Amino acid sequence: MIYWQLFLAFFRIGIFGYGGGPTMVPLFYAECVQKYKWVSEEDFTDNLALANALPGPIATKLAAFIGYRVKGWSGALVANCAVVLPIVLVMIALLQVIYQWKDAPGVYGMVQAIQPVIAVMTGVLTWDFLQKGWQGAGNKSGVALMLVLSLVALLFLDLHPGIVVGIALAGSFAYSTWVLRKRKTPGGKEGAA
Template structure:
């Protein structure tokens, strides 16, 4: 029973504090699941995140379901999903009218502008945590090539990220075993 409550409470905090969608939520989920409750280590989280990013849908719910399953089975999935979804549902229902009525208020605009840089900080923080597992000392050349080619494909050639993800998954299966 305790692990299900931990799953609910941990993901409830993610649901409450994960402003900005996936980018803001990923580092919170990592902090809770790796550093907080020690449900997994950084390498396991990075693998789960990589698989989750390759699948369609919101990353927070995919990670909640995966971690919930790993920690508590079916009831764990339900607990984690309820925790991550409930805050958003309640806030969306409660604040929709307020935001609609005050969308041009300079304080509301300022709040939104103030949060955006923090999302970037959270993304950079998680990237720095993943670098050692992604570019190990003994085999860093091929992952670095994947990174550079993927960056050029998405930013320079404007290829679909979906296409680049599928190509990197296939290439990784062939060359990074």
């Protein structure tokens, strides 16, 4: 029964996740956190951040993580196959048709109409994550500084998002290491910061 639920949940994500990884994230959240409660919001947020930092498609990484959490390696396999299957079937069945009719006004209008919906879904999820990150942050000025620096790097310096994520990971690691070392007293025991 659980394998069937895993398959159906991830198959639905694959069907309705038009546009790739970023559009699938809200669907993952709705299915895996809200509907089935396979993972907590904190686990989902943490693993979404990790999935964004690692190379490759975000959908397969989230499917593997959640499937593994639910039923081990076999759950990860079922979840990954289910999330990829609709994409493969649609590509095989419709690629030639879309290629033949790509300039038709109806097809072009359909593709253009879905883009604002994807932007709104992604924006809402981003706002939710920003609020949760802000509430859980011990150093709010550090979070604000990272947000501003990330925006400057992406919008004005035109840095690749992967580079920005890499810099943020390295900076976060260096800062957390510094904080842990600062807490240690000369005798090697931890003290209050």
